[in-house]
Amino acid sequence: MEILIALIIATLAGAGIFLTLKARTYPIVLGLTLLAYAVNLFLFSMGRLQVNMPPVLREGVSAYTDPLPQALVLTAIVISFGMTAFVVVLALRARHELGNDHVDGVEIMHKAGENQ
Amino acid sequence: MTHVAILPILLPLFGAVMVLFAKVMSHKTQQALSFALTTLLVFLNIWLFYTVLTKGGATYQLGNWEAPFGISLVLDGLSVTMLLLTSVLALASLWYAVITKIDGANVHFHVLFQMQLFGINGAFLTGDVFNLFVFFEILLIASYSLLLYGHGRERTKAGLHYVVINLVGSTLFLFAIGTLYGILGTLNIADMALQVSKLHPDNVNVVAAAGLMLLVVFGLKAAMFPLYFWLPGAYARTSAPVAALFAIMTKVGVYSIIRVHGTVFGTEAGYLSFFHAPWVLFLGILTLVLAAFGTMSAKALKEQVAYLVLGSVATLLIAIGINTPQALSGGLYYMVHSTVVAGGFFLLADTLASLRGKYSDSIEKTPPFGRMIFSGSVFFAFAVAMAGMPPLSGFFGKMMILSGALEGEHVGLVYTTVLVAGLFVIIALTRTGSQIFYDTSTDEPFLKEQVRFSQFYPALSLLLISACLVLFANPISTFTDQVAAMLYDTKGYMDFVLHPTMEGR
Numbered sequence: 001m002e003i004l005i006a007l008i009i010a011t012l013a014g015a016g017i018f019l020t021l022k023a024r025t026y027p028i029v030l031g032l033t034l035l036a037y038a039v040n041l042f043l044f045s046m047g048r049l050q051v052n053m054p055p056v057l058r059e060g061v062s063a064y065t066d067p068l069p070q071a072l073v074l075t076a077i078v079i080s081f082g083m084t085a086f087v088v089v090l091a092l093r094a095r096h097e098l099g100n101d102h103v104d105g106v107e108i109m110h111k112a113g114e115n116q
Numbered sequence: 117m118t119h120v121a122i123l124p125i126l127l128p129l130f131g132a133v134m135v136l137f138a139k140v141m142s143h144k145t146q147q148a149l150s151f152a153l154t155t156l157l158v159f160l161n162i163w164l165f166y167t168v169l170t171k172g173g174a175t176y177q178l179g180n181w182e183a184p185f186g187i188s189l190v191l192d193g194l195s196v197t198m199l200l201l202t203s204v205l206a207l208a209s210l211w212y213a214v215i216t217k218i219d220g221a222n223v224h225f226h227v228l229f230q231m232q233l234f235g236i237n238g239a240f241l242t243g244d245v246f247n248l249f250v251f252f253e254i255l256l257i258a259s260y261s262l263l264l265y266g267h268g269r270e271r272t273k274a275g276l277h278y279v280v281i282n283l284v285g286s287t288l289f290l291f292a293i294g295t296l297y298g299i300l301g302t303l304n305i306a307d308m309a310l311q312v313s314k315l316h317p318d319n320v321n322v323v324a325a326a327g328l329m330l331l332v333v334f335g336l337k338a339a340m341f342p343l344y345f346w347l348p349g350a351y352a353r354t355s356a357p358v359a360a361l362f363a364i365m366t367k368v369g370v371y372s373i374i375r376v377h378g379t380v381f382g383t384e385a386g387y388l389s390f391f392h393a394p395w396v397l398f399l400g401i402l403t404l405v406l407a408a409f410g411t412m413s414a415k416a417l418k419e420q421v422a423y424l425v426l427g428s429v430a431t432l433l434i435a436i437g438i439n440t441p442q443a444l445s446g447g448l449y450y451m452v453h454s455t456v457v458a459g460g461f462f463l464l465a466d467t468l469a470s471l472r473g474k475y476s477d478s479i480e481k482t483p484p485f486g487r488m489i490f491s492g493s494v495f496f497a498f499a500v501a502m503a504g505m506p507p508l509s510g511f512f513g514k515m516m517i518l519s520g521a522l523e524g525e526h527v528g529l530v531y532t533t534v535l536v537a538g539l540f541v542i543i544a545l546t547r548t549g550s551q552i553f554y555d556t557s558t559d560e561p562f563l564k565e566q567v568r569f570s571q572f573y574p575a576l577s578l579l580l581i582s583a584c585l586v587l588f589a590n591p592i593s594t595f596t597d598q599v600a601a602m603l604y605d606t607k608g609y610m611d612f613v614l615h616p617t618m619e620g621r
Binding site: 048098 | 246250253257260264272273275276277279283284286287290291293294295297298
């Protein structure tokens with residue numbers, strides 16, 4: 001299970017980084033979302049992977065799962081959700097004000113040349 | 117004494133809510149309330165500063181959970197200095213915003229301003245790395261909105277870059293936190309330092325990697341090479357009061373390096389003790405070189421001031437990287453100086469831009485403009501302070517850092533870089549000053565734009581603080597020496613946070 005989770009995190013993070021490096025706002029928003037998913041999974045797995053274990057200590061419970069990473073993930077999800085909403089609105093405003101969705105607000109020159 | 121440590125966080129938070137509700141009354145009420153709250157914050161911080169000075173620091177355990185398990189707030193010499201600095205700078209920025217009516221364009225300026233203070237104060241007070249992340253996000257989301265405040269293509273473009281790079285930084289922050297928690301099992305800074313001191317040799321490399329990842333995140337906030345490209349664009353294009361307030365934002369990154377790395381990878385960390393210092397030193401030197409080039413090549417005054425902010429951050433990073441208590445003490449003095457002066461310089465640049473009308477703040481030949489002699493004199497004073505020439509505070513800060521460098525490694529490199537970069541800054545500012553104030557063309561009619569004299573007051577009061585830093589250099593440097601010695605006493609910090617019975621040692 002560790003290998004599977006690690007591969008999923010790696011794939012998500014890799015895809016996220018790849019998309020973030022694009023010069024268009026839409027792939028960047030998607031990339032940031034994927035990166036957020038990757039980091040949430042990563043944080044979650046940092047409490048070590050346990051199946052069917054109680055998250056709280058009680059009398060007679062010796063094996064348990066660490067509840068703190070779950071609380072951290074919850075906070076991280078809320079924050080990344082809010083930030084994604086903000087960046088979507090900002091991307092829309094940039095599209096509106098700059099006239100296209102390039103991050104620098106300019107069409108790439110050679111592309112413009114190809115179209116002619 | 118028990119609840120005071122949380123007051124600088126609660127005041128702006130509830131203040132923001134109150135200012136939001138004051139909107140239904142009138143814009144004037146909002147202004148007055150925001151101004152009153154920020155003034156109150158200044159007085160609160162002065163009082164806290166006095167308390168820390170006389171009775172020592174305090175810790176505050178939220179919800180009365182014991183130290184490593186709950187969230188701790190730590191009020192000590194360093195955090196209270198940063199709090200006071202923030203509130204003073206905020207008051208001047210707010211003053212300028214009200215005078216120039218920049219805050220009128222959008223009714224939520226004051227709410228965002230208070231939220232920004234809430235985030236910054238929280239970041240300075242928290243003793244917990246995850247909480248630091250949360251407060252970073254709060255101050256960032258407020259700063260995104262403040263940065264984009266107003267309109268303009270360039271501002272939106274710079275804002276987009278700033279937001280995206282900071283979101284990537286936040287993701288990296290969480291990865292670093294996750295790794296550290298996975299190995300150390302705690303997020304309380306003091307407890308982390310304790311765990312690192314008992315670290316199993318197999319885990320050393322993982323913790324080192326996570327520590328360097330954290331350094332990247334803080335370096336991004338502090339605009340350390342190669343992560344500084346967002347700064348000149350963002351700072352030069354936002355509105356002046358926001359840029360002035362943002363002079364403290366880069367220092368949040370520097371503070372985090374001092375606090376987190378200086379404690380977790382401090383004197384007790386064994387093999388990892390100060391393993392980050394060479395990185396900080398060399399990246400600081402590179403940043404300083406590039407900041408000096410940027411200052412020379414800037415085509416507009418605000419852009420030049422943004423590069424000067426970058427240069428001051430680089431000097432601070434060098435002070436941390438030298439890794440001696442003397443250099444750190446000089447760094448703290450320089451931190452106070454550079455924040456105040458850079459904030460004032462942004463305000464002055466904006467006043468000059470409005471005086472010069474259509475020429476704005478571009479460094480080019482213009483017809484003579486209003487209040488030329490007075491604004492020129494103020495510019496001269498700011499340039500002297502910023503370039504680190506006597507008699508203003510920049511000189512003392514740099515001198516303290518450089519005399520601390522004598523005891524560290526790489527003395528020659530540090531001296532050469534700091535002094536040559538200082539020379540470049542002097543040349544650049546001289547050129548700017550002569551271009552703006554001396555080299556005027558009389559062919560065209562004089563510029564008619566006028567500003568109220570009160571617009572100079574916020575910048576002047578910040579300049580006055582710079583002068584006070586010189587006048588009281590002796591007590592202030594004694595205080596920064598104490599704080600620096602305390603920062604190198606990791607064991608003392610651990611006892612202080614983890615065993616609150618020793619409060620007020």
